[in-house]
Structure formats: C-alpha cells, structure tokens
Amino acid sequence: RKEVEQDPGPFNVPEGATVAFNCTYSNSASQSFFWYRQDCRKEPKLLMSVYSSGNEDGRFTAQLNRASQYISLLIRDSKLSDSATYLCVVNFGSWGKLQFGAGTQVVVTP
C-alpha cells in the first residue's frame, strides 16, 4: 500500500465551479500535512499547510480527518490558472522527511 494515495484525475472543472478531492495516508503517526501545486515541468510550490481544525486561504479550503487518515482540498470559484497537479504531502518523521503523493490533476475549462 502506498503511504500517500491520491486520485490521479484528471478532474475536469468548468470555470467558476467548485472541485474537491481527497488524499489518504497510511501512517497514523503523521504530524504535518501540506498541499503543494505543481505546474507542468515546474517545481512544486507550497499551497497551504493543513491544520487540525481545518483552514482556509481565499478560495482554497483544506481539512484534516485524523480518525480516517485523510486530508482534503476544496477549490471554490475555479480559475483557469488553478489548472495544475495538486500534491498531497505528509510528514511523519523528524528532519522534514516528507512523503509526497503522486498528485491529482485538475483541469479548469472555459
């Protein structure tokens, strides 16, 4: 079983719509959680950290469910520029040892 699992997509989303997707992780000792976005042939960029109480940053909302071991990302009012691959990232050890998911591709269409 993969340590961090994501639906690869693609999620095809009309501009202005809402899209949400999850990520599951296998290690219950995981401590920190993040969403990164990666554009084609570019480096991953930190989108947001995910806190236990859930958090929101503009049109983006992240939730953490420790009992079921998943995190989610919701994007409201999707923009064309939101088209990217969204990487779920989990830290379950010391020294910043991050485990990356393979990513969920989102394609926002006009």
Add this chain to the structure above:
Amino acid sequence: ETGVTQTPRHLVMGMTNKKSLKCEQHLGHNAMYWYKQSAKKPLELMFVYSLEERVENNSVPSRFSPECPNSSHLFLHLHTLQPEDSALYLCASSQDRGGTYEQYFGPGTRLTVT
C-alpha cells in the same frame, strides 16, 4: 522568485562523466534536501541536511554524493550514472520550527543520462 536557485537547469551527461548540481537558498533556512522526480512518479526524497549535517540518506546509490559546505549551499555530485537516473532533481529548503517543515523548492535540474 529567487528563494532557492539551482544550476544548471538542464544537463546532459554520458554514463562515464562526472558532474555536480548546485543549489543555493536565500531564505535563511537551516535544512536542505535533494529530491528526485521521475516521470509519472511521486517525488522521492534522497538526502536531508540539517545544520549542515546529513541526517537522512534514503538508500540512494553511491553514484550520488551530496555535499553541504554551509547552510546556504548544497551540492549533488554525480558519477557513472545510469540511463534510469534521468529525472528532474529538485532541491528544497526549510526552517525547522519544532516539527513544521514547510519546504520551498528550487526550479530543478533536468538531467538526461545518455
């Protein structure tokens, strides 16, 4: 954005060559990382340096040799690579704040081994 820079951006090398990748972070962070990203695969952590000391070596073959002379610079020395080592090599840095490890990535070096 120039928080983390990497050179070269592209590299083509033969299997008998020796080359080095360079990473520099301008964020005042105390930890640096090397990752490998192959096509259609998740990022794989290769090495972690915290306060210039290697604290993680993720079963990486010895043909990859990291060096961290100070907290701002990180190198990856390459020798006798194999074609399957062709990938995007990403450097990242973070500031260890008691367990939160938000990492910031450089643009990567796209390596092709012929």
